[in-house]
Amino acid sequence: MNRPAFRNWQTVQEEVLRRIHAREWKPGDLIPNEADLAEEFGCARATVNRALRTVAESGLLDRRRKAGTRVALQPVAKATIDISLIRQEIEARGQKYGYQLISRRLQEPPAQVSGALQVPMTTRMLHLSALHLANDAPYAVEDRWINTATVPTAVNEGFETISGNEWLLANAPYTHGEIAFSAAAATKEEARLLGCPLHAAVFVIDRLTWDHAVSVTKVRLTFAPGHQLRTAL
Amino acid sequence: MNRPAFRNWQTVQEEVLRRIHAREWKPGDLIPNEADLAEEFGCARATVNRALRTVAESGLLDRRRKAGTRVALQPVAKATIDISLIRQEIEARGQKYGYQLISRRLQEPPAQVSGALQVPMTTRMLHLSALHLANDAPYAVEDRWINTATVPTAVNEGFETISGNEWLLANAPYTHGEIAFSAAAATKEEARLLGCPLHAAVFVIDRLTWDHAVSVTKVRLTFAPGHQLRTAL
């Protein structure tokens, strides 16, 4: 009668996942409490806690004080997407990264931009347009507005050799932000830069970042047709 | 001289984040070790560990045994996307959900599908096509292949009133999967169902799920033009 010692939290987690998966614990079921599981597994309650907490974070368990832990009825799949630098993204695939500044202007933003960044319409902001290349082929167009009130030093940077993407990461921290993925028809300018037909379906990422209460930057990345963003589930 | 007691891990985490944002600890810097921080903060090392571990998970810190903890040079933003049921997604926005089965056939999959699911080309699979509606307007087209070898009970389900999405979640568990986001031009069939122009730019989600070594299902969700997938950063 050798009890299969579940002595570390990873092992406990695996066993918990196995039971959920094997429907020994069915969706909606209340599972035994931490103390009981600890006794069953022959480990400390803290170990069970760590395992259950981790599984709960992945969405497979719902935990509530006093109410106990139950198997999620409708597990919400959580896809975590790593938003890395475009340069890293390209280099990670063993391709040669290229960068090309298209335009750099201090100008008054359109209402949509000033509204999103919550700055007066009359305030001039730094507007960048650039092209990222993979093995010399167009990869993505970057269209960026930088709030110069928040990041004044940006006006001293030419952005001829470094992308806004990279410069901001190193020079302008942000506390939070918002990201949106969508599909769009390539504009005339995008089609020209990406070398694709006008109105081709392109993948778009819009990002808006904040440093506490002030906006930092708003960027729109338009990828060449065929681009996929993929991740494990 | 009242030391600002950082007595719980959330408070410690906030202080760590503050120092990173305020550049007191700059990107690349080695920060003090857990024991020292614990002493400084007046708490146990385990508390500091929990805080630092959490920050590291968010990508702002790099930790390595013996080497210590340093501020990430290029913090990788991690966007977590909750992939919920389409019905829930729509209802969460206060809209009326509608579902319509377009077709349900047992048929031999095209090479691309049988390859992705790793089943012999001659094996017939369940092929579903359905439309999801929000306030009676087309929302997304679901095109799904179900591996009937893995989920034999699926052939007994008509899918007239319940979507493959929902039925599988309740009846066919999966251990892992893959998800991809992209943009595509609407096909003739998609355009007809979504009521949009042919070749309109549409947002697409492709998902493939597995139960250990066997494939469960492959689904392609094509959203009506204008659809955005957004999340906090």
Added chain:
DNA sequence: AGAATTATTATGTACATACATAAAATCATT
């Protein structure tokens, strides 16, 4: 009976201690 109060209970977390582990640094050996 209904409302307010109190007890109970499962999770959540803090702490001190101990040991495990990985990786860097040092020392010994050739």
Added chain:
DNA sequence: AATGATTTTATGTATGTACATAATAATTCT
């Protein structure tokens, strides 16, 4: 100097105890 063995060290984690907290259940009061 290059190689290999050893020590050191910072993180990683397990444990027992203690108490906090939230939510439910039970009880008391009106």
